[in-house]
Amino acid sequence: MTAIGIYGSGGRMGRAIQAALELAGARFAGGAEAQDDPLPLARAADVLVDFSNAAGLDAHLAAARATGTPIVIGTTGLSVAQHEAIDAAAGEIAVLQTGNTSLGVTLLATLVREAAARLGPDWDIEIVEMHHRHKVDAPSGTALLLGEAAASGRGSTLSELRVDERVGLVGARTEGTIGLAALRGGSVVGDHNVILAGEGERIELGHYAQDRSIFARGAVKAALWLAGQPAGRYRMGDVLGL
Ligand SMILES: NC(=O)C1=CN([C@@H]2O[C@H](COP(=O)(O)OP(=O)(O)OC[C@H]3O[C@@H](n4cnc5c(N)ncnc54)[C@H](OP(=O)(O)O)[C@@H]3O)[C@@H](O)[C@H]2O)C=CC1
Numbered sequence: 001m002t003a004i005g006i007y008g009s010g011g012r013m014g015r016a017i018q019a020a021l022e023l024a025g026a027r028f029a030g031g032a033e034a035q036d037d038p039l040p041l042a043r044a045a046d047v048l049v050d051f052s053n054a055a056g057l058d059a060h061l062a063a064a065r066a067t068g069t070p071i072v073i074g075t076t077g078l079s080v081a082q083h084e085a086i087d088a089a090a091g092e093i094a095v096l097q098t099g100n101t102s103l104g105v106t107l108l109a110t111l112v113r114e115a116a117a118r119l120g121p122d123w124d125i126e127i128v129e130m131h132h133r134h135k136v137d138a139p140s141g142t143a144l145l146l147g148e149a150a151a152s153g154r155g156s157t158l159s160e161l162r163v164d165e166r167v168g169l170v171g172a173r174t175e176g177t178i179g180l181a182a183l184r185g186g187s188v189v190g191d192h193n194v195i196l197a198g199e200g201e202r203i204e205l206g207h208y209a210q211d212r213s214i215f216a217r218g219a220v221k222a223a224l225w226l227a228g229q230p231a232g233r234y235r236m237g238d239v240l241g242l
């Protein structure tokens with residue numbers, strides 16, 4: 001049985017992943033939190049999953065690299081430097097980083113890319129997300145993932161096209177940009193809506209998570225798949241064949 005180690009095991013996702021292990025035929029190799037040395041867990045596990053906090057990722061990735069252990073990174077709010085560190089680590093170990101491990105969002109990203117490519121820049125793209133009151137990063141990793149999918153459909157990158165929350169006299173919308181807006185409140189697990197607004201008509205492509213088990217099942221599936229892969233940087237689409 002594949003032994004899965006969890007960074008952030010005591011959190012909402014860490015607990016949901018532990019609950020999903022047995023049904024997937026995996027076993028819990030142990031967990032680590034902010035105060036723990038990440039190396040012993042990396043040595044004990046066949047594969048690691050990280051659902052902790054961006055502040056903890058550097059040490060977790062370094063431990064995975066030092067022990068040669070594959071790692072699934074679900075933690076969001078990552079910096080450009082952290083993405084570069086993931087690229088560097090992927091030269092030595094198997095790494096899968098994603099803002100959303102669910103089947104639904106992975107499919108939604110392909111639909112968004114297709115819609116953005118077919119509709120052209122006169123269709124404005126806006127992404128609205130809502131999460132529970134405890135979430136610490138914004139916009140969500142999923143909103144960024146969907147924004148990247150839309151930008152790639154337009155032959156560009158999100159960093160070139162993104163416009164974050166608008167406040168005050170911001171002027172008329174610039175054609176071809178992708179707007180991002182974040183709402184926070186209550187216990188919302190994770191809602192994402194990609195709006196493609198044309199002249200006189202509008203398309204909305206959405207995903208509404210009802211339970212964290214969808215992310216947990218995807219994370220365990222990704223970990224079991226990643227355990228058998230050579231070094232490289234992977235996406236959920238590679239796991240699910242989408
Ligand atoms: N990719 C995906 O599909 C999904 C990603 N996420 C992301 O996963 C992450 C965790 O979410 P969630 O479980 O809701 O958050 P929680 O706050 O419930 O849990 C975070 C866990 O990580 C631990 N932790 C916090 N800081 C550090 C650190 N510096 N080093 C090591 N461990 C640390 C916490 O321990 P302590 O309590 O002691 O601080 C806690 O156990 C977030 O970034 C979230 O956006 C969430 C859902 C799905």
Ligand SMILES: O=C(O)C1=N[C@H](C(=O)O)C[C@H](O)C1
Pocket residue numbers: 076099100131135139140141142143189190191
């Ligand atoms: O923090 C959360 O809860 C979630 N985070 C991920 C994100 O930032 O997109 C995935 C999901 O939406 C829940």
